[in-house]
Amino acid sequence: MTIASGLEVTLSPQEALIYTMVLASAVDTSVKDEELRTMSGIVRGLPAFDGFDPDGVPGAVESCMQLISSGEHGVEEAIAVIRNSLPPKLRETAYALALDVIAADGKAEQEELRLLEMLRHRLDIDRLVAAGIERGARARWTRA
Template structure:
């Protein structure tokens, strides 16, 4: 897979983590874990992570802002990776089991721009909640 596609997935994870104005340590650890564990990131040079994160921040602060980051990411991703893109964004956003309004807005915006059906996105969201659930007290 190309650097552009890797970068696009990472940009979406970073935006998911920072959409509520604060990227937590748990979210950063989850991003690093996903990059280290998921087959889609095979071949990604992990030493580039800081450069990719900074490029994402520059784009977010640029003229197109959030919409530009999402549009650019989707433009370079193969269609068959759109569900993966949504899944990694949901995974990072749901790591703390509480989605802020800004995180929900980002996921809704991303969902609307992807060519995924509602059943697929609902399944991804449900699976993420199940993976992050803790034992009741």
């Protein structure tokens, strides 16, 4: 995909999932330690990242941060890159990972909720499917 700066951006599915998590973390302008720990655990533990070299995470994080801070449409461009880089079977996974990163600190800010709405629409996640994924995230991240 060509973004506004004229660069062609092609990501592996794993990089697109990392972009999704970075976007979820950075959308409220502060990347929290809990969110970073969550992202690290996800990359090390989920089957979607099998075969992905964890040493590639910092580069993907940096390139995503550059994209989203590149202008007024950075978030929209990042979502478009994510959509174009993910096979349809991983779009629900991307939505679930965004939810996990947002839930990691125990609260969802308005900017984060707006991002989730954008992701749901742009990744073509059915409303009922999204509700189920959201309920699962709430159950996983509820504190005793």
